[in-house]
Amino acid sequence: MICFKVLKYLFRSIYAKLNHVGYAKYIGVNIGKNVHIYGNPKDMFGSEPWRITLGNNVHITRDVLFITHDGGTLLFRDRIPDLEITSPINVGDNVYIGVRSIILPGVEIGSNTIIAAGSVVTKSVPCNTVFGGVPARKIKDIEEYLKNIENKSLHLGHLKGKEKDNALKDYFKFRKYVK
Secondary structure (H helix, E strand, O other), X not given: OHHHHHHHHHHHHHHHHHOHHHHHHHHOOEEOOOOEEXXXXXXXXXXXXXXXXXXXXXEEOOOOEEOOEOHHHHHHOOOOOOOOOEOOEEXXXXXXXXXXXXXXXXXXXXXXEEEOOOOEEOOOEOOOEEEEEOOEEEEEEHHHHHHHHHHHOOOOOOOOHHHHHHHHHHHOOOOOOOO
């Protein structure tokens, strides 16, 4: 029995590192098309991953947490043994969730939305917005965001891998120090 548990743990750990989206599907997350999970999803989706739905073209960065239940109920189970608060999390299409954000139970994130890094999302987020902070609140609408980043763009987003690295190094005049 212990051997089986160890093998299962190893399988899940390796699978999570090798195929982020495949692992999320394996544990029950409902996933649309063109979903990208950057970073290890092993602990990202909590204890009820089947309560989480991700739309199409969703980008989830490193160390994001989806929490589908209220663990505080454990303090009152001696008084109310069947006490349970669990709610689904739904993420629309074309959503970017920044590093170390936390999405709490019952939250719906609308389509065409950006969640800023480090945000704690405690309530549902409307479509076409940028939300951020603790607790997360509206920062601006998505069109304001686009206009702002268009003006700041380095226009290198179409490049990939080494080609992009080299272009960035040229742009910032990076030269490796050699003795």
